Every structure is written in structure tokens, then in C-alpha cells.
Amino acid sequence: MPRGQFDAEVLANERLCDEHFRLTLAVEDFPPTWPGQFVQLACRSLEGADDPQVLHEGSPHAPPRFAGEDLTATQAFLRRPFSLAGRRDHRGRAELSIIHRVVGVGTDWLARRMPGQRVNVLGPLGNTFAMPPDDGIAMLVGGGVGIPPMLYLAEALAGKKAIAFCGALSRRLIPLNITDAAPPPKPDSVSGLYNVTEFSKHGIPGVLCTDDGSWGYRGYVTDALGAHLDQYYVGQEALRRLTIYTCGSEIMMKKVAAIAAARGVECQVAVERAMACGMGTCQSCCIRVRKSDPAAPPLAGREWAWRLACTDGPVFRGADLLW
């Protein structure tokens, strides 16, 4: 099944917190996907764009009615990229989970989709996270709207040893379901708890962090990660087994990559860049990546080259990024 454009049906659109929604889309014959990949969603109806039809119903003397979108409305012209937060397959139909934060006109449109309505999906796009070795331990580090790809990764990791670190500004901005049955996290604890449904169902404990301390560890997710590593993974032998996966704000991911580099730990970063096409043509989602051989093209003689987040990424090795 080749990738392409798909007409998806909205199955559910659930509010997760103040700003995040989980959209579940049913797509027939969707190609195989893997954590790290993303889709480009049209955040408007693509039919009749810029092309209102005047309907003269009944009589040419009756006032005309405009079918199609309001000419004065602001619409998301370009598609918006969203990482996959999960996938289930059911009788040849893929159910894609997409968690998005309402930040503008496109995500606002998405948040208002009702079950039964349609959304045009282009994808799947991008490369994937590489799995840790069989005896490895995965550290999943997600910040805010960077948490969703970690949820999909957790699905794929089921059975492997892993721990998830999730950060948000405050309790009200965590796009996760937190169960009350488990003990609440302590503000200074960097030990994983099984109180985040999305991770615990895959046997993965989570460490929740909020900048304001309104839930879980008080402070940045990067501080919690560093403290956890210092507490539980001391020495080369312990660190050797780790692979760190991260997605979130650029400042957070840079810190995670630095934490990994300082300990000689493999780090896979899913970058977020503004992009127009997602298919490798517009050249807008470029990011500086270190070249293994400076003499080789592209840009022979330079230490770095631009890579595209959409087709070369979104997953890059932390050590390769020169951002």
C-alpha cells in the first residue's frame, strides 16, 4: 500500500486538558506506520476551496445562497504536521490517534471536528525511531505536545524495559490520562509510577513533571531525567544499555541531547519544524546536521549540511544535530 492522501472519518475527538485534544481518525487501507512518523492533516475542507458556488434555489429572483466556506473566514491554507500518537488496526481499517494542541486557526478547526466528519490525511511521512537492543532500556522524554510520539513508541516497546518522562507547564496542560488509583507523585521524586494510563497499560512507568509543581516532580523534565540517571544509572555498564528518545520544545530537546551526550548515551530526537509540504519539496523544514565526511556532498567542504525534517527526519541522532 503506497502512501498518499486518504479521506479519514473522525471517530472521536476528546479533550485531554486545557489545550490538547485527542483526535481518532479511521482510515481505510492506510500503509504500515512506525513510531516517529507523522501525517499532514488538512485543517479545513479541501473541497471547493476558494470557490464558493452561488445557488439560486427555486427562483432566480430569490436571494442567492453561497455554498462553501465563508469568504471572510480565515482558514489554514497549508496542511499541519502531527506525529502519530498511536494506531490500532481493525478489519483493514487503521485508527490513528493524533494529539494536538490548539494554537491557531488550523488546530482550532480540528478541535471542532465531530464524529462522522471527514479529515484529509496525507501520509505516512518521515522516518522512524530505531528500537533499543533486546537487553536495552528506553528512556522516553516528552514535553507538552512532544508527548504524543512517545505514546506510540510506548505501544511498540511493550515488553521492553522503559520509563517515560513527561513534562508540561502545569497539571492543566498535561495531555494524558492520570489514574487516581495509583499514588500521586511526589514533588521531588524521579522514580517512575504506574499512574499514567497510556504508559502503564504497556508496563511502562511514568515520571510526570510540571514547571509550576502543580502535579508530580516540580521542575523541568530534563532535571528529572538527569536526577533519575544520576540516581539509578551510574557507571558505563549501566549507561550502556540506555537509549533516550525525545520530542518536545527545541530548548528541552537540546538539553536532553546534552544530558545523553555527557553520559555517552544514544539519543534519538524527533524534531519539530515549521513545514509546508511534508514531502521533501518545499525545503522549509531544514535543520543543520553534522556530516560524517565534510568532504562529501552536499556542501562539500563544510562540516554540516541542511537536512529536511520531513523526509530525512523527523528523527535524528542527537549527536548529529547542530541546532
Place this chain on the structure above:
Amino acid sequence: MIIRSVSHVQINDKANHPTASRPAVDLSVDLAGLKLSNPTLTCSGTCGYAFEYGDYLDLSRLGAFVTKSVTREERPGNEPTRVVEVRAGMLNAIGLANVGLDRFLDEKVPLLQNMPCPIVVNVAGHSTGDYVETCAAMNGLDCVAGVELNVSCPNVKDGLTFGTDPARLRELTRAVKQVLPAKPLIVKLSPNVEDITLTARAAIEGGAQILSLVNTFTAMSIDIYKRRPRLTNVTGGLSGPAIKPIALHLVSRVYRAIAKAAGVPIIGMGGVQTWQDAVEFLLAGASAVAIGTALFVDPATPQKISEGLASYLAESKMTSLSELVGALELPSPT
């Protein structure tokens, strides 16, 4: 997604249409020797070098594929942010990021040889020498059906000078045509001039056989909280449906002022999204249309446009696209 068609006519679906007496619709066009099976092209810079859209668009149904600009030297392009969305369009300041002539010949030409449609290579440069060297290399390539000169990139230093100075444009076009005897030469004009008929005339005098109208409009967007331009390059080229009415006007103006009399066909571009847009450009005087920014949203746009055009022609009882070209009826002067 479906094209909102004028009727329920489906071409090549005779089973549903017992009235098979309907005349066949001919969408082919011959642009100064550049023969296209239908009048849809891609716009340079929006479709990569070859097969980037292979999974999303049936490339065999393109009239022609126009590559990203190639310059003599490889160019890294501008610092991001390179693209921002604006109402009804977008700004880009990519800065002609491209692989350069040598890598184009080594890496891209072998791919282009397998493309199932005619190929037009877009060439940009800093000096006449740059253009001449790159175009001379294209002249000998069998897989290249034509060359389009980008003299109008608003996002690189000096990029616009060839495109805004009629005398320089005439000389450049002449120099390039001398090394490109075997291929139709297209000149893509900038709208960022006071009078586009002057540059259009200069290009034709220099030997341009086809005109592409128009490139993007220099524009900007400002982040009001940071009080900074949203593009790192400060300005960028505006494209998308926002520019369609202006592009249409420029096509109409050049067609009536020069191109029609000179017999130079126009490839109309600027915000084309639907077959109705294409019909407007054809009526205004374009012989074909190119689709750019719309590809980012729906890469299958070109084939939807040719299907829509076929339906429209059939519905209007026309048999050939040429009946539409320049058929705009203007009110008689009072």
C-alpha cells in the same frame, strides 16, 4: 476529495454515457515545440527534482514537470525560518537551495530519464556566464524538453536584477538562446516591476519562445510581539490563492500587449488551485497553467485540473483547448 465539476460527465467512462457521440476532448498543447498531453505543469521549486511526488500524483498525467531551480554552484539556501503562512497563501524565502549543476547532472538527470512526462529544467544564476554554462549543459540532454530561466527570484541577492532590467534581460535571453538551439526557451517573469510588458517584450526580443507569468510577489509578514519579520530573510515571495487575481491581470495584459501578436505562448501561474482557476488563466491568454503552492496541500491538483478542464470543454461543446486561449470577451469601449 473531489473536484467540484460542472456536471456529472466523466471522461472515458462510456458505460455511463450512452451518448458516446460526444466529441473527444483534446487537451494537448504545443508550446513553441514543447508538446504537452495536457496544459498542466508544475511550478519550479514546489515539486522537487523528479519523483518526490511519485506516491501522491500520477506523474504520467502531468503536461510537463518543471524542476527546482538549478544554479551552476550548489547553494545551501537561506537560514530558516524560510516559510510562513499568510491568509490565503504563503511567503517563502528558500534562497534557491539546490544541488548545483554538477550534482544535478550526476544525481538528478538519471532520475529524470525515467520520468513519464516531459521535463523542463529551471535554471537560475548570478551572472550571464552562470546561466550560459548551465543552459549549455541542458542543450545536450535528451531527457530535457525545455529550459525555463528563473530571472525573478526575489529571495537572493541580485536575484531580481536580470528580471527587472529589460536591457539586461534581453542580453541574457539572447546569450542563453545561443547555447540552447535545440530546446524551447521559457523565461519566467517577475511581477515585481513597474511595467511587466517591458520585460516581457525584452525577453521575446532576446529569443524567449514561451513566457511564464508570474513568479512570486515580494512581501513580508511581521511578528507583532517580537516586532520582527517572521521570515529570517525579512522578505519573501508571496504565492497561493492570494495572488491569483493579480497574476491573472498580468497574464491578460502581456497577452494583449505583446504575446498574442508575437505568437509567444504563455504559461499562466499564480494561485492556481482548481480547474476553474485554470479556465480563467486560459481565457486571459495563457496556453497552459502551472500549479505550485497548491501542490503542498494537494499534490494531485494537476490531474484534477486536467479532468475538470476535460469536463468543462465537453460540457461547453468545445473540442480543443485552443478555443479557450485568449477567448476573454472584453466590453467594447464606450
